[in-house]
Amino acid sequence: MHFSSKIIDWYRANKRELPWRNTRDPYKIWLSEIMLQQTRVAQGLPYYELFLEHFPTVRDLAEASEKKVLKLWQGLGYYSRARNLHATARTITYDYGEKFPDTYPELKKLKGVGDYTASAIASIAFDRPEPVVDGNVYRVLSRYFGVTLPVNSTEGMKYFKTLAREVMDPERAAEYNQGLMEFGALQCTPRNPGCDTCPLNNSCVALQKDQVGELPVKLKKSKVRNRYFNYLVLLDEHGNTRLQQREDKGIWQQLYEFPLVESQEILEQESIYNKVEETLPGYDLSSVSLENEEPIVHKLSHQHLHTRFWRVEIPGELERGIPLEELDEYPVPVLIADYIKTLKNSYF
DNA sequence: AAGCCGGGGGT
DNA sequence: ACCCCAGGCTT
Numbered sequence: 577m578h579f580s581s582k583i584i585d586w587y588r589a590n591k592r593e594l595p596w597r598n599t600r601d602p603y604k605i606w607l608s609e610i611m612l613q614q615t616r617v618a619q620g621l622p623y624y625e626l627f628l629e630h631f632p633t634v635r636d637l638a639e640a641s642e643k644k645v646l647k648l649w650q651g652l653g654y655y656s657r658a659r660n661l662h663a664t665a666r667t668i669t670y671d672y673g674e675k676f677p678d679t680y681p682e683l684k685k686l687k688g689v690g691d692y693t694a695s696a697i698a699s700i701a702f703d704r705p706e707p708v709v710d711g712n713v714y715r716v717l718s719r720y721f722g723v724t725l726p727v728n729s730t731e732g733m734k735y736f737k738t739l740a741r742e743v744m745d746p747e748r749a750a751e752y753n754q755g756l757m758e759f760g761a762l763q764c765t766p767r768n769p770g771c772d773t774c775p776l777n778n779s780c781v782a783l784q785k786d787q788v789g790e791l792p793v794k795l796k797k798s799k800v801r802n803r804y805f806n807y808l809v810l811l812d813e814h815g816n817t818r819l820q821q822r823e824d825k826g827i828w829q830q831l832y833e834f835p836l837v838e839s840q841e842i843l844e845q846e847s848i849y850n851k852v853e854e855t856l857p858g859y860d861l862s863s864v865s866l867e868n869e870e871p872i873v874h875k876l877s878h879q880h881l882h883t884r885f886w887r888v889e890i891p892g893e894l895e896r897g898i899p900l901e902e903l904d905e906y907p908v909p910v911l912i913a914d915y916i917k918t919l920k921n922s923y924f
Numbered sequence: 925a926a927g928c929c930g931g932g933g934g935t
Numbered sequence: 936a937c938c939c940c941a942g943g944c945t946t
Contacts, residue, residue, distance in 0.1 A: 608941080609941065609942095610942095611941090612940085612941040612942095613940090613941070613942045613943075614929090614930085614931095614939090614940055614941090614942055614943090615930090615931085615932090615940060615941080615942095616932075616933075616939085616940050616941090617940090617941080618932090618933085619931075619932060619933085619940085620940095620941090651930090651931070651932095652930080652931075653929080653930025653931045653932085654929055654930055654931085654942085654943090655929080655930080656929065656943080656944075657929095657942090657943085660943085660944090687943095687944095688942095688943070688944090689943085690942060690943045690944080691942085691943090692941070692942060692943085693941085693942075693943085696941065708941075710940090710941045710942075711939070711940060711941075711942085712940090712941070713941090729925090730925070753941095754941085757941055758941090760941090761940090761941080766934090766938070766939060766940090767934075767935065767938085767939090768934095768935085794938095795926095797937085797938085798926085798927065798928085826928085826929085827928090827929065827930080828929095828930085829929090874930095874931095875930090875931085876929080876930055876931075877928095877929075877930065877931080878927085878928065878929075878930090879928095879929095879930095909930085909931095910930080910931065910932095
């Protein structure tokens with residue numbers, strides 16, 4: 577039996593029941609694909625349900641504020657996905673008459689829709705014979721066909737895309753694509769793959785050559801950068817604090833955080849005092865207290881953020897203050913959300 | 925081609 | 936500590 581047929585048979589017997597598999601609505605397919613970029617099904621699933629509750633149609637999403645979209649996205653990471661999702665919802669609604677494009681090249685023009693996602697929507701929602709190549713597919717194909725080309729090199733990406741197209745079943749693209757990805761997620765896993773029970777174990781090149789553990793080949797990984805964050809948590813006598821919005825570069829664009837002092841190394845208390853003096857001239861520094869002596873290390877995939885929170889008690893009423901009760905309306909990074917929880921516990 | 929962009933879970 | 940996840944965008 578052929579590769580694609582075995583994948584589809586395996587899929588029919590082993591597939592998970594997932595909400596976006598019970599629909600051909602391109603809006604829902606698109607939403608699920610954006611959310612699942614670099615994200616596990618288990619992590620993305622609750623967000624998918626949440627978004628459909630708040631935005632049943634693409635128009636509902638288009639008419640929402642970016643702040644609300646980011647708030648609902650909070651915790652899922654890679655926030656440019658949320659901003660692009662919102663922008664594309666508006667494009668579909670206001671420029672495309674609420675109708676999704678149904679071909680690969682047209683889909684790929686949408687913000688946040690790259691090669692993978694355009695292929696996924698074209699095949700799953702519209703039955704186009706477009707092969708998808710995601711992290712699962714790289715792994716399965718490199719092992720089964722014994723391909724040692726680095727999957728994240730330009731040459732490798734072209735090769736695997738071509739290979740995926742050659743071995744796909746164009747008549748059953750939707751099922752084949754989803755089956756191949758599901759197979760990678762559940763059977764041909766990164767570590768401890770289920771080769772013993774694999775329906776392809778009599779023809780898998782990597783298994784025959786004992787190279788399952790070495791495939792797929794990937795090019796290096798970038799180094800982790802250390803950063804030192806000091807957040808000034810202003811608190812006035814009315815229980816107001818202050819947030820500021822992060823700008824158009826770097827991490828957490830458009831999300832909110834407390835006023836930030838960043839430094840190359842861990843700051844001495846003296847330096848923080850100086851910063852407070854600059855910000856609030858004549859301020860009584862005896863009301864500044866360090867919340868956590870041991871920095872909280874918030875780990876992103878490419879940065880470690882060594883973070884201290886300083887509580888700054890403000891006499892009277894703060895300008896541009898936000899009541900603590902309203903803090904949860906603001907989209908914030910997980911690092912800030914976690915601190916806000918403890919802040920509220922200590923305050924109330 | 926390389927770097928950047930989150931957060932969580934598995935090993 | 937390191938790897939991976941239904942990748943895409945910018946430089």
